Amino acid sequence: MDYNFQEIEKKWQKYWSDNKIYKASNQSSKPKFYILDMFPYPSGAGLHVGHPLGYIASDIYARYMMAGGYNVLHPMGFDAYGLPAEQYAIQTGTHPEVTTLKNIERYREQLDKIGFAYDWDREVRTCDPKYYKWTQWTFIKLFHHYYDNNAGKAQPVTRLVEHFQNSGSANIDVRHDAHEPFTAGQWKAMDEQQQQELLMHYRLAFLSDTMVNWCPELGTVLANDEVSEGFSVRGGHPVERKLMRQWSLRITAYADRLLDGLEKVDWSESVKKQQREWIGRSQGASVLFEVEDHPEKIEVFTTRPDTLYGATFMVLAPEHPIVLNITTPQCRGPVREYIETTKKRSERDRMTEVKKITGAFTGSYAINPLNGERMKIYVADYVLAGYGTGAIMAVPAHDSRDFAFAKHFLLPILQVVKRPDEILTDPLEWDDSYDAKEGTLINSGVITGLEVAEAISKIIDYLEENNLGTRRINYRLRDAIFSRQRYWGEPFPVYYKNGIPYTLSEDELPLKLPPVDKFLPTESGEPPLARAENWKTAQGYPLETNTMPGFAGSSGYYLRYMDPQNDEEYFSKDANAYWRNVDIYFGGDEHATGHLIYSRFWNKFLFDLGMTVVEEPFQKMINQGKIQGRTSFVYRITGKNTYVSLGLKEKFSVTPLRVDIGLVQTIAPETYKLDIAGFKKWRSENADAEFILEDGKYLCGSEVEKMSKSYFNSQNPDDLIEKYGADTFRLYEMFLGPLENDKPWDVQGIEGVFRFIRKLWRLFHDEKNQFSVSDQKPEAAELKSIHTAIKHLHDDIERFSFNTGVSAFMICVNELTELKCNKRMVLEDLVKLIAPYAPHIAEELWHQLGHSTSVVHEPFPKFDAAMLRxxxxxxxxxxxxxxxxxxxxxxxxxxxxxxxxxxxxxxxxxxxxxxxxxxxxxxxxxxxxxxxx
RNA sequence: GCCCGGAUGGUGGAAUUGGUAGACACGUUGGACUUAAAAUCCAAUGAACAUUGCGUUCGUGCGGGUUCAAUUCCCGCUCCGGGUACCA
Structure with a gap:
């Protein structure tokens, strides 16, 4: 073989590693550049071809920046806590650590084979006590801080205690849960437990009874972003609502800063938008309504206080605490029944039955504070307990849901906003409500005649002046539930004394994950850590048995890379002052509402502590697309062990079954033939299967789906690298198409890239595979070709267009081959140019050209426009x-x-x-x- | 429902500021080399019409528009992918 990639790639991988070519120093006269990949969860299936897509792109960029004279930080690590290893542990008894370490080893091997320029000395693993010590440490800090709205930052709880001692709960603008106000005297009179309970309403990491997403199948609570349409994102198990005492992080305190920070970062609009919507800030007013014959008042939140005169009834969420108090005896039966049925309805049912209008009258009336009108109070589950105050004023004329409800229950509809040229009609005759925020107010007392925007601001002033309500901003974002009833996660550095949680002192960290006999909850339903022997402090106080969620460890890993071996600190001030923040973050946009929000919160908190110098952790982000798998299907005739070919399946009643794509051969575009012998061997039940063929072949159906081991459609890079080498593999992944696009994986085409790379090799070698370059002065045509490529490659990398970069190489090599060019001056530039994309062959050719140092540190060739004139x-x-x-x-x-x-x-x-x-x-x-x- | 992407040959895709549509590959067809195969190389390859050649017409999801000129800008639609979902 002329171009022996196996030998070449092994040789240079060893050289890079032995000589620590990719080591990043924390001291350098060069400008810094921090380039980060989202670290993987090492699953049992190994790396598939989707993972390296972003890694290769970032690697090319990192190498390009190294060539550009930057001190590049390009680390890699493992997000090692996760459900699959634990599920496996439950099934087999294998400790999740054993599985995880094995998987990490395999990932590492696979990554190494691709030839990445990582500084492995900086590797972090979230399950390593040396690492999670700092996850625990941050939790302790969160516990001992509260959010001061005036200062606009987190402050130590000791300050808050001082304030309580001097002035009680008055005169302080801080983020907290609702509680009864108290005076300094009352505070001092409280015992330890009462004081601690109050402080819990302020801490940034706090314990509270909250409605959580409980997943019985996984035996744990999940965060909102871990649930999709009523099912767990991992595993797809049903999720229900449950009231539980859980740790949460008060991320809502940072809602405004999380929103504002988006203006400062260079991210795709779609990810920013997703975050903005997830945070869901809306401005409006909170209005207090009196209830007829009851002492209670009902607070509602509305973004349309201008329509207050058009509020004709009120709706409470079924979970609203006041519901049963105000329900009249005659209505109690139906209301109770309604609450019961809504409780039984699963999240799933609620979602699918959105259009169904249900509700029950409580028998009580609220009084419209502006016009004194009586408004029926209903209970209905279209009002959510978790948003706003769990109660709304219904304005049927100007809100489509209220409109539908009013029509259904025959409630009055009063128009208060008029469109510019509208001829007024009876709203009861309308087909739809008028929801837009444009028009003039009518039937609206003090604000009649005003435009909507004006009316909103005027009416809020009026409400405030008359103590009827206040200006208010509301968020959709919920505090992040931080407890998991699982084994494989970071233990909380928390113990309980008389039921009150206290944190361990910092010198007791890390609190290591204890051994347990089984990875299951206890018989009494406590989390697995309750099985651990001696799970208590030296003084005998019981330790927390919940563990932290998956996003705990990943929220600050990029900081630890800056100073990964530090045993004294999370990371040193110097290291952070030098690396500052991530300059470019490569990763999938599916983390928009999870990791990318949590990390920003985490970083902002550390920023408040004065530990990080930049408030936003990820300056620029590139979202690579997903590589989807092409799943193949066979069709089994129902009830028989007979499979019918794709074109004939309509004639039978069949069940489609996924089949391993390794058993399927592409014989023409969109035509896939089954390897029948292989299929029979694949699973024992197939051994005596029969087949109905077409044209003597069994053809499979296909569908594009996400790549997954369970769909039998995942492709791992190993086989391709074995066959074509890492350089070809790298180039091919890039050649597939624009980085950000989702695309189905298809190996058709890799041959073309392989041909190209051998063609490149032949530019440097004669027919006998002897290295042969000339020192002659290049011709104008040769210079033009290489400089066209230099310009193209430079521009392409700058705009992250790697697929066009690969074709620029192909064009250049085609031209130089045509010109029979083997001039050193041209070829040296070509080697330097291609080194970021295909580092192994570049390093080999570079050394063949007579150099003894790595091509990695060679400057990127300079473009000379004169060559193209x-x-x-x-x-x-x-x-x-x-x-x-x-x-x-x-x-x-x-x-x-x-x-x-x-x-x-x-x-x-x-x-x-x-x-x-x-x-x-x-x-x-x-x-x-x-x-x- | 709402929001965001996208739609270009048989396929993946290119066209960076409105200026030669289809670069670069794959696939296919034909040919060279070879005992043969692999590898390699050469040629053709958007469609239709015309083929004796020069050619001609159409063509970037659909329908309009702006312009000397539109894949690119504007208006209206269709389809596909993704996000989100009673958020008051």
């Missing part, structure tokens, strides 16, 4: 915008002259004849267009 340009000449012929003209020719020559051309005359020439447009170096008619 041409004296003439072949103008496309069009007549009336249609290309008719081409004409080579000197580039410095005047427009007039060029136009004239083009017009006189024989080919032009054919079209011009008998017509009048109206106009000649000449765009230098672009086009000539002759307009006739």
């Amino acid at each position: 041409e004296d003439t340009f072949e103008y496309p000449v069009s007549i009336n915008g249609k290309l008719r012929f081409k004409l080579r003209l000197p580039v410095d020719m005047s427009k007039e002259q060029a136009g004239e020559i083009a017009l006189k051309d024989e080919a032009a005359q054919k079209w011009v004849e008998g017509n009048q020439v109206r106009k000649i447009i000449v765009v230098p170096r672009k086009i000539i267009n002759i307009v006739v008619g």
Whole structure:
């Protein structure tokens, strides 16, 4: 074999590793550049071809920046806590650590084979006590801080205690859960437990009874972003709502800063938008309504206080605490029944039955504070307990849901906003409500005649002046539930004394995950850690048995890379001052509402502590697309062990079954043939299967789905690297198409890239595979070719267009081959150019060229525009915008002259004849267009 | 429902600022080399019409528009993918 990639790649991988070529130093005179990949969860299936897509892109960029003279930090690690290893442990008894370490080892091997420029000395693993010590440490800090709205940052709880001692709960603007106000005297009179309970309403990491997403199948609570449409994102198990005492992080305190920070980062609009919507800030007013014959008042949140005069009834969420208090005896039966049925309805049912209008009248009336009108109070589950106050004022004329509800229950509808040219009609006759925020107020007392925007601000002033309500901002974002009833996660550095949680002291960290006999909850339903022997402090106080969620460890890993071996600190001030934040983060946009929000919160908190110097952790982000798998299907005739080929399946009643794509061969585009012998061997029950063929073949159906081991459609890179080498594999992944696009994986085409790389090799070698370059001065054509490539590659990398980069190489190598170019001056530039994409072959050729140092540190070739200068340009000449012929003209020719020559051309005359020439447009170096008619 | 992407040959895709649509590959077909195969190389390859050649017409999801010129800008639609979902 001429180009022996196996030998070459092994050789240079060893060289890089032995010589620590990719080591990043925390001291350097060079400018820093921090480039980060989202670290993987090492699953049992190993790396599949989707993982390296972003890694290869970031690796190319990292190498390009190294060549550009930057001190590049390009680390990798493992997000090692996760459900799959624990589920496996439950099934087999294998400790999740054993599984995880094995998987990490396999991932590492696979990553190494691709030739990444990682500084492995900085590797972090979230399950390593040296690492999770700092996850626990941050939790302790969160516990001992509260959020001061005035200072706009987190402050130590000790400050808060001081304030309580001096002034009680008054005169302080801090983020907290609702509680009864108290005076300094009352505070001092409280016992330890009462004080601690109050402080819990302020801490940034706090314990509370909250409605959580409980997943019985996984035996744990999940965060909102871990649930999708009523099912767990991992595993797809049903999730229910449950009231539980859980740790949460008060991320809502940072809602505004999380929103504002988005203005400062260079991320895709779609991810920013997803985060904005997830945070869901809305401005409006909170309004207090009296209840007839009851002492209670009901607070509602509305973004449309201008429509207050049009509020004709009120709706409470079934979970609203006041519901049963105000329900009259006559209505108690139906209301109770309604609450019961809504409780039984699963999240799933609620979602699918959105259009169904249900509710029950409580028998009580609220009083509209502006006009004194009586408003029926209903209970209905279209009002959510978790948003706003769990109660709404219903304005059926201007809210479509209220409108539908009013129609259904025959409630009054009163119009209060009029469109500009609207002729007023009876709202009871309307088909839809008028929801838009445009128009003039009518029937609205003090705000009648005003435009909506004006009316909103005026009515809030009015409400505030009369103590009827206040201006208010509301968020959709919930505090992040931080407890998991699982084994495989970070233990909380928390113990309980008389039921009150206290944190361990910092010198007791890390609190290591204890051994347990089984990875299951206890018989009494406590989390697995309750099984651990001696799970208590030295003083005998019981330790917390919950563990932290998956996002705990990943929220600050990028900081630890800056100073990964530090045993004294999370990371040193110096290290952080040097690396600051991540300059470019490569990863999937599916983390928009999870990891990417949590990390930003985590970083902002550490910023408040003065530990990080930049508030936003990830300056720029590139979201690579997902690589989807092509799943193959076979069709089994129902009830028989007979499989029918794709084209004939309509004639039978069949069940489609996924089949391993390793058993399927692409014989033509979109045509897939089953390897019947292999299929019979694949699973024992297939051994005596029968087949109904078409044209002597069994054809499979196919569908594009996410790549997953359970769909039998995942492709791992190992086989391809074995067959073609890592450089070809890297180039091919990039050649597939634009990085950000989702795309189905297809190996058709890798041959072309492999051919290219061998062609590159042959530029440097003769027919006998002898290295052969000439020191002669290159020809103009050769220089033009290489400089075209230099310019292209530079521009392509700058705009993260790696697929066009690969074709630029192909064009250049094709041209140089054509020119039979083996000039050192040209080829050296070519090697440096391709080194980020195909580092192994580049390093080999570089050394063959006689160099003894790595090509990695060679500067990227400089583009010289003079090399591309041409004296003439072949103008496309069009007549009336249609290309008719081409004409080579000197580039410095005047427009007039060029136009004239083009017009006189024989080919032009054919079209011009008998017509009048109206106009000649000449765009230098672009086009000539002759307009006739 | 709402929001965001996208739609270009048989396939993946290119066209960076409105200026030669289909670069670069794959696949297919034909040919060279070879005992043969692999590998390699050469040629053709958007469609239709015309083929004796020069060619001609159409063509970037659909329908309009702006312009000397539109894959690119504007208006209206269709389909596909993704996100989100009673958020008051």
